[in-house]
Amino acid sequence: MKKLMTFIGLCVIFGSVIYLDSSTNLLLDDFRTSVLYPYAPEDVKAEITEEVDAQVRDTEANSLIPTLQLIFENEEEIEGYIVETYREYEIYKDEKGNKIKQVPTSHFEYIRYKK
Secondary structure (H helix, E strand, O other): OHHHHHHHHHHHHHHHHHHHHHHHHHHHHHHHHHHHOOOOOHHHHHHHHHHHHHHHHHHHHHHOOOEEEEEEEEEEEEOOEEEEEEEEEEEEEOOOOOEEEEEEEEEEEEEEEEO
16 A cells, blocks of 8 residues: 555656646746847847748758769870869759859869870
């Protein structure tokens, strides 16, 4: 009987702690938003929205998978050979196929032709 009462008591205590913890988190979320933006005018809210949109666009651009492409960089004559230099670039494109950004890598390819 003592073990049963102890078990029920522990269940009541854990249940109360879990309930109080969840309601405290909800209150803290409301408090944080009211402290950060208590009476923000519409123009401030618009600026905040623009900043958030810009951050979302940046994370979307960073989450895109780049395609690798070799791009011609230089041609020179060395010891009777013509040497073409190509550099590899990471090309980021949006859904429509427009190039968003182009990032050079440290990979080079050299093609040598006899003159």
